[in-house]
Amino acid sequence: MTFDVQGVAIDIDGTITYKDRSLNCRAVEAIRKLKVPVVLATGNISCYARTTAKLIGASDIVICENGGVVRFEYDGEDIVLGDIAKCLKAVEILGNHFDIEILDSEYRKSEVCLRRNFGLEEGKKILKEAGLEGVKLIDSGFAYHITDANVGKGKALKYICDELGIPVEKFVAIGDSENDIDLIEIAGIGVAVANADIKLKERADIVVSRKNGDGVVEAFEFLNLI
Numbered sequence: 575m576t577f578d579v580q581g582v583a584i585d586i587d588g589t590i591t592y593k594d595r596s597l598n599c600r601a602v603e604a605i606r607k608l609k610v611p612v613v614l615a616t617g618n619i620s621c622y623a624r625t626t627a628k629l630i631g632a633s634d635i636v637i638c639e640n641g642g643v644v645r646f647e648y649d650g651e652d653i654v655l656g657d658i659a660k661c662l663k664a665v666e667i668l669g670n671h672f673d674i675e676i677l678d679s680e681y682r683k684s685e686v687c688l689r690r691n692f693g694l695e696e697g698k699k700i701l702k703e704a705g706l707e708g709v710k711l712i713d714s715g716f717a718y719h720i721t722d723a724n725v726g727k728g729k730a731l732k733y734i735c736d737e738l739g740i741p742v743e744k745f746v747a748i749g750d751s752e753n754d755i756d757l758i759e760i761a762g763i764g765v766a767v768a769n770a771d772i773k774l775k776e777r778a779d780i781v782v783s784r785k786n787g788d789g790v791v792e793a794f795e796f797l798n799l800i
């Protein structure tokens with residue numbers, strides 16, 4: 575397949591990592607062969623995304639906290655796009671119903687991350703019934719995230735593309751979970767790896783046959799990027 579690809583946005587957990595979050599080294603080698611910028615797009619925090627990008631040889635431009643934070647330079651500043659106040663209100667409500675566990679709160683600037691120890695659908699229902707609007711409760715497959723509804727990995731990619739002067743349709747995006755839906759939708763070509771959530775596969779342009787990082791390599795080969 576030939577397509578004028580000018581950038582690749584890739585999710586981290588479940589896409590270039592396995593279920594235990596260890597890296598697939600074949601995906602890393604393939605990323606290093608790419609001739610276009612690679613933007614990591616994760617639900618994780620800025621320092622984690624930046625370090626991962628540096629170690630694997632991706633660009634310094636990262637999307638973190640599910641699009642609530644973007645960063646252009648390793649030594650630059652985090653740009654906060656999401657409103658954490660709304661998310662904290664949602665956490666308070668959920669805390670009245672479940673024994674919630676907040677993860678890495680000292681580092682999060684735009685959203686709240688929770689352990690996956692309660693029913694997601696039940697949580698969504700509670701927030702809806704409480705009339706709390708403007709936040710979304712999403713499952714990355716690794717953690718739950720309460721994120722400002724105005725942000726997303728896809729919107730963050732558009733923000734980055736506008737800054738760089740690259741049309742977002744020239745990006746290929748690859749992911750595995752619900753938190754990658756708007757990312758693969760906004761990119762010109764959206765790819766779901768074989769282990770991806772069904773909701774993501776339904777919206778993908780391409781569903782590769784291999785899982786995790788091997789699926790990333792398969793997508794690069796299919797798109798003639800390596």
Ligand SMILES: O=C(O)COP(=O)(O)O
Pocket residue numbers: 585586587588615616617618619714715716717718751753
């Ligand atoms: O932080 C998480 O929950 C996992 O994030 P990712 O799959 O978006 O990289």
Ligand SMILES: [Mg+2]
Pocket residue numbers: 585586587588589714715749750751
């Ligand atoms: Mg993921």
